[in-house]
Amino acid sequence: xxxxxxxxxxxxxxxxxxxxxxxxxxxxxxxxxxxxxxxxxxxxxxxxxxxxxxxxxxxxxxxxxxxxxxxxxxxxxxxxxxxxxxxxxxxxxxxxxxxxxxxxxxxxxxxxxxxxxxxxxxxxxxxxxxxxxxxxxxxxxxxxxxxxxxxxxxxxxxxxxxxxxxxxxxxxxxxxxxxxxxxxxxxxxxxxxxxxxxxxxxxxxxxxxxxxxxx
Numbered sequence: 783x784x785x786x787x788x789x790x791x792x793x794x795x796x797x798x799x800x801x802x803x804x805x806x807x808x809x810x811x812x813x814x815x816x817x818x819x820x821x822x823x824x825x826x827x828x829x830x831x832x833x834x835x836x837x838x839x840x841x842x843x844x845x846x847x848x849x850x851x852x853x854x855x856x857x858x859x860x861x862x863x864x865x866x867x868x869x870x871x872x873x874x875x876x877x878x879x880x881x882x883x884x885x886x887x888x889x890x891x892x893x894x895x896x897x898x899x900x901x902x903x904x905x906x907x908x909x910x911x912x913x914x915x916x917x918x919x920x921x922x923x924x925x926x927x928x929x930x931x932x933x934x935x936x937x938x939x940x941x942x943x944x945x946x947x948x949x950x951x952x953x954x955x956x957x958x959x960x961x962x963x964x965x966x967x968x969x970x971x972x973x974x975x976x977x978x979x980x981x982x983x984x985x986x987x988x989x990x991x992x993x994x995x996x997x
Contacts, residue, residue, distance in 0.1 A: 795820055795821060795822030795823075795849075795850075795851065795853040796818070796819075796820050796821045796822060797822060798821050798822050798823065798824075798827050798828050798830065798831075799827070799830075799878050799879060800978060800979045800982075801818055801821045801856070802830045802879045802882050803882050803954050803955070803958050803979075803982070804816065804818055804958075804985070805818065805830065805831070805834065805841065805856065805858060806834070806882050806883070806885060806886045806958060806962075807958050807961060807962055808858030808859070808860075809834060809839045809840070809841075809858055809859075809860060809861050809863065809886065810860070810863070810885075810886060810889040810962045811860060811961065811962050812860060812964075813860055814858065814859065814860045815857075815858075815859055815860075816857075816858045816859075817844075817855055817856065817857050817858070818855065818856045818858070819855045820853055820854075820855065821853065821854060821855070821856050822851055822852070822853055823843065823846065823851070823852040823853065823854050824851045824852060825852075826875065827875070829872055829875040829876045829879075830876060830879040830882075830883065831856075833866065833868070833872060833876065833883065834863075834883075834886065836866050837863040837864055837865065837866055837886070837890060838861050838862055838863050838864050838890075839858075839861050839863060840858065840859040840860075840861045841856055841857075841858055842856070842857040842858075843855070843856060843857075844856075844857055862891075863886060863889060863890035863891070864890055864891045864892050865887050865890045865891065865892040865893050865894040865895075865933070865934075866894065866895075867894075867895040868894075868895065868896050868897070868899075870898050873896075873898055873899050873901075877899065877901055877902065877905075878905075878951065880896060880899065880902060880909065880913070881909055881912070881913055881916075881951045881952055881955040882951070882954070882955045882958060884896075884913045884916070884917060884931075884933050884955070885916075885955050885958055885959045885962070887922075887933040887934075887935070888917065888920060888922045888933065888935050888936065888939075888959065888963075889935060889962060890935060891935070892934070893932050893933065893934050894932065894933040894934075895930075895932050896930040896931055896932070897927065897929055897930035898929055898930065899929055899930045900928065900929040900930075902930075905949070905951075906947075906948065906949040906950065906951070906952075906974075907946075907947045907948065907949040907952060909949065909951075909952065910926060910927075910930065910931055911926070912946075912947060912949060912952045913931060913933075913952075913955075914926050914931065915944065915945075916944055916952065916955065916956055916959065917933050919942035919943065919944050920936060920939055920940065920942050920959055920963060920965075921936030921937070921938060921939055921940045921942075922934060922935060922936045923935075923936070939963035939964075939965050940965060941965045941966045941967060942960070942965065942967050942968075943967065943968045943969075943970070944956040944967065944968075944969050944970070945969075945970045945971055946969060946970065946971045946972060946974060947971060948971050948974045949974060950974040950975050950976075950977050950978050950979070951978075953969055953971065953972045953974055953975050954975055954979065954982055956969045957969055957972075957982075957983075957986065957993075961986070961991050968996070
Protein backbone atom coordinates (compact mmCIF):
# COMPACT_ATOMS: atom_id res chain seq x y z
CA UNK A 783 0.00 0.00 0.00
CA UNK A 784 1.04 3.56 -0.61
CA UNK A 785 2.10 5.54 2.42
CA UNK A 786 1.18 9.21 2.54
CA UNK A 787 4.19 11.47 3.08
CA UNK A 788 4.44 13.13 6.47
CA UNK A 789 3.26 16.70 6.70
CA UNK A 790 5.56 17.35 9.67
CA UNK A 791 8.42 19.76 8.91
CA UNK A 792 11.88 18.24 8.75
CA UNK A 793 14.89 20.24 9.93
CA UNK A 794 17.73 20.05 7.42
CA UNK A 795 20.99 21.05 9.11
CA UNK A 796 23.41 23.43 7.44
CA UNK A 797 26.35 21.57 5.89
CA UNK A 798 29.35 21.98 8.17
CA UNK A 799 31.67 21.57 5.18
CA UNK A 800 30.19 24.78 3.74
CA UNK A 801 29.91 26.47 7.12
CA UNK A 802 33.65 25.83 7.60
CA UNK A 803 34.50 28.88 5.47
CA UNK A 804 32.63 31.21 7.81
CA UNK A 805 33.75 29.30 10.90
CA UNK A 806 37.35 30.03 9.92
CA UNK A 807 36.51 33.64 9.09
CA UNK A 808 34.94 34.08 12.52
CA UNK A 809 38.17 32.93 14.17
CA UNK A 810 40.73 34.87 12.10
CA UNK A 811 39.00 38.18 11.34
CA UNK A 812 39.94 41.00 13.71
CA UNK A 813 37.47 41.58 16.56
CA UNK A 814 34.99 39.06 15.20
CA UNK A 815 31.96 37.83 17.13
CA UNK A 816 29.90 35.59 14.87
CA UNK A 817 27.01 33.18 15.26
CA UNK A 818 26.15 30.53 12.67
CA UNK A 819 22.76 28.92 13.17
CA UNK A 820 21.57 25.38 12.59
CA UNK A 821 24.84 23.64 11.70
CA UNK A 822 24.96 19.84 11.41
CA UNK A 823 27.30 18.48 14.08
CA UNK A 824 27.43 14.83 13.12
CA UNK A 825 30.64 13.51 14.78
CA UNK A 826 31.71 11.93 11.49
CA UNK A 827 31.68 15.36 9.80
CA UNK A 828 32.72 17.99 12.35
CA UNK A 829 36.46 17.26 12.61
CA UNK A 830 37.17 20.77 11.30
CA UNK A 831 35.86 22.17 14.59
CA UNK A 832 38.01 19.73 16.57
CA UNK A 833 41.14 20.80 14.66
CA UNK A 834 40.39 24.51 15.01
CA UNK A 835 39.83 24.06 18.74
CA UNK A 836 43.13 22.17 18.90
CA UNK A 837 44.67 25.26 17.30
CA UNK A 838 43.13 27.45 20.00
CA UNK A 839 39.93 28.45 18.26
CA UNK A 840 36.99 29.59 20.38
CA UNK A 841 34.00 27.63 19.05
CA UNK A 842 31.05 27.32 21.41
CA UNK A 843 28.06 25.12 20.59
CA UNK A 844 24.81 26.66 21.79
CA UNK A 845 21.19 25.55 21.45
CA UNK A 846 22.11 22.01 20.38
CA UNK A 847 19.29 19.65 19.43
CA UNK A 848 19.50 15.95 18.64
CA UNK A 849 17.11 15.47 15.74
CA UNK A 850 17.92 13.26 12.76
CA UNK A 851 21.48 14.16 13.72
CA UNK A 852 22.91 16.73 16.16
CA UNK A 853 22.25 20.33 15.12
CA UNK A 854 23.50 23.40 16.91
CA UNK A 855 24.30 27.07 16.68
CA UNK A 856 27.99 27.96 16.71
CA UNK A 857 29.32 31.04 18.49
CA UNK A 858 32.76 32.10 17.22
CA UNK A 859 35.19 34.71 18.45
CA UNK A 860 38.54 35.90 17.16
CA UNK A 861 41.30 33.77 18.66
CA UNK A 862 45.07 33.47 18.66
CA UNK A 863 45.73 30.28 16.71
CA UNK A 864 48.74 27.96 16.75
CA UNK A 865 49.26 25.53 13.89
CA UNK A 866 49.23 21.78 14.44
CA UNK A 867 50.20 18.55 12.74
CA UNK A 868 47.20 16.68 11.38
CA UNK A 869 46.98 13.06 12.51
CA UNK A 870 46.47 10.18 10.10
CA UNK A 871 42.94 9.71 11.45
CA UNK A 872 42.07 13.37 10.77
CA UNK A 873 42.60 13.22 7.02
CA UNK A 874 39.64 11.11 5.77
CA UNK A 875 37.12 13.11 7.83
CA UNK A 876 38.71 16.47 7.06
CA UNK A 877 39.77 16.11 3.42
CA UNK A 878 37.30 18.63 1.96
CA UNK A 879 38.04 21.26 4.61
CA UNK A 880 41.83 21.22 4.16
CA UNK A 881 41.85 24.19 1.70
CA UNK A 882 40.15 26.52 4.19
CA UNK A 883 42.25 25.07 7.02
CA UNK A 884 45.33 26.12 5.03
CA UNK A 885 43.93 29.67 5.00
CA UNK A 886 43.49 29.53 8.79
CA UNK A 887 47.14 28.45 9.00
CA UNK A 888 48.19 31.76 7.42
CA UNK A 889 46.83 33.55 10.50
CA UNK A 890 48.40 31.20 13.05
CA UNK A 891 51.75 30.77 14.75
CA UNK A 892 54.05 27.91 13.79
CA UNK A 893 53.67 25.39 10.99
CA UNK A 894 50.60 23.51 9.77
CA UNK A 895 51.74 20.03 8.73
CA UNK A 896 49.57 17.87 6.48
CA UNK A 897 50.76 14.45 5.29
CA UNK A 898 49.14 11.21 4.05
CA UNK A 899 46.64 13.34 2.13
CA UNK A 900 47.44 12.29 -1.44
CA UNK A 901 43.69 12.24 -2.19
CA UNK A 902 43.96 16.02 -2.46
CA UNK A 903 45.69 15.45 -5.80
CA UNK A 904 42.50 14.07 -7.39
CA UNK A 905 39.78 16.44 -6.21
CA UNK A 906 38.20 19.10 -8.47
CA UNK A 907 41.78 20.22 -8.94
CA UNK A 908 45.15 19.11 -7.62
CA UNK A 909 44.48 20.84 -4.33
CA UNK A 910 48.01 20.47 -3.03
CA UNK A 911 49.25 22.52 -5.99
CA UNK A 912 46.29 24.92 -5.75
CA UNK A 913 46.78 25.49 -2.02
CA UNK A 914 50.44 26.19 -2.72
CA UNK A 915 49.52 28.82 -5.32
CA UNK A 916 47.12 30.51 -2.90
CA UNK A 917 49.49 30.47 0.08
CA UNK A 918 52.33 31.84 -2.04
CA UNK A 919 50.11 34.51 -3.62
CA UNK A 920 49.14 35.77 -0.17
CA UNK A 921 52.78 35.89 0.93
CA UNK A 922 52.91 32.73 3.05
CA UNK A 923 55.50 29.97 3.13
CA UNK A 924 54.56 26.71 1.41
CA UNK A 925 56.44 23.42 1.25
CA UNK A 926 55.00 20.74 -1.02
CA UNK A 927 55.26 16.97 -0.61
CA UNK A 928 53.82 14.21 -2.74
CA UNK A 929 51.20 13.43 -0.09
CA UNK A 930 50.77 16.79 1.61
CA UNK A 931 52.31 20.12 2.51
CA UNK A 932 53.39 22.56 5.20
CA UNK A 933 52.21 26.16 5.63
CA UNK A 934 53.58 29.07 7.62
CA UNK A 935 52.17 32.58 7.98
CA UNK A 936 53.61 35.52 6.06
CA UNK A 937 55.30 38.46 7.75
CA UNK A 938 52.71 40.66 6.03
CA UNK A 939 49.86 39.96 3.66
CA UNK A 940 49.85 41.44 0.19
CA UNK A 941 47.24 42.09 -2.50
CA UNK A 942 46.99 39.07 -4.73
CA UNK A 943 45.46 37.41 -7.77
CA UNK A 944 44.32 33.81 -7.77
CA UNK A 945 42.75 31.55 -10.40
CA UNK A 946 40.55 28.90 -8.77
CA UNK A 947 40.90 26.58 -11.76
CA UNK A 948 37.18 25.84 -11.46
CA UNK A 949 37.53 24.43 -7.94
CA UNK A 950 34.74 25.80 -5.73
CA UNK A 951 36.54 25.19 -2.45
CA UNK A 952 39.67 26.94 -3.65
CA UNK A 953 37.64 29.93 -4.87
CA UNK A 954 35.86 30.30 -1.54
CA UNK A 955 39.09 29.78 0.43
CA UNK A 956 40.77 32.57 -1.55
CA UNK A 957 37.86 34.93 -0.93
CA UNK A 958 37.88 34.24 2.81
CA UNK A 959 41.65 34.73 2.87
CA UNK A 960 41.37 38.12 1.17
CA UNK A 961 38.62 39.26 3.55
CA UNK A 962 40.49 38.19 6.68
CA UNK A 963 43.80 39.66 5.48
CA UNK A 964 42.03 42.92 4.56
CA UNK A 965 43.77 43.08 1.19
CA UNK A 966 42.31 43.63 -2.29
CA UNK A 967 42.30 40.49 -4.40
CA UNK A 968 41.14 39.35 -7.81
CA UNK A 969 39.77 35.80 -7.74
CA UNK A 970 38.97 34.38 -11.17
CA UNK A 971 36.70 31.49 -12.17
CA UNK A 972 34.25 31.88 -9.28
CA UNK A 973 31.15 30.57 -11.07
CA UNK A 974 32.08 27.14 -9.71
CA UNK A 975 30.95 28.29 -6.24
CA UNK A 976 27.37 27.72 -7.43
CA UNK A 977 27.96 23.96 -7.35
CA UNK A 978 28.03 23.80 -3.56
CA UNK A 979 27.25 27.18 -1.97
CA UNK A 980 25.02 29.33 -4.24
CA UNK A 981 24.55 32.15 -1.73
CA UNK A 982 28.18 32.35 -0.58
CA UNK A 983 28.76 35.77 -2.17
CA UNK A 984 25.40 37.03 -0.91
CA UNK A 985 26.47 36.22 2.64
CA UNK A 986 29.76 38.07 2.11
CA UNK A 987 27.72 41.12 1.15
CA UNK A 988 25.46 40.76 4.21
CA UNK A 989 28.46 40.82 6.55
CA UNK A 990 29.78 43.99 4.93
CA UNK A 991 32.31 42.76 2.38
CA UNK A 992 32.63 44.84 -0.79
CA UNK A 993 33.17 42.95 -4.01
CA UNK A 994 32.39 43.32 -7.68
CA UNK A 995 32.30 41.12 -10.74
CA UNK A 996 34.81 41.94 -13.45
CA UNK A 997 34.72 40.85 -17.08
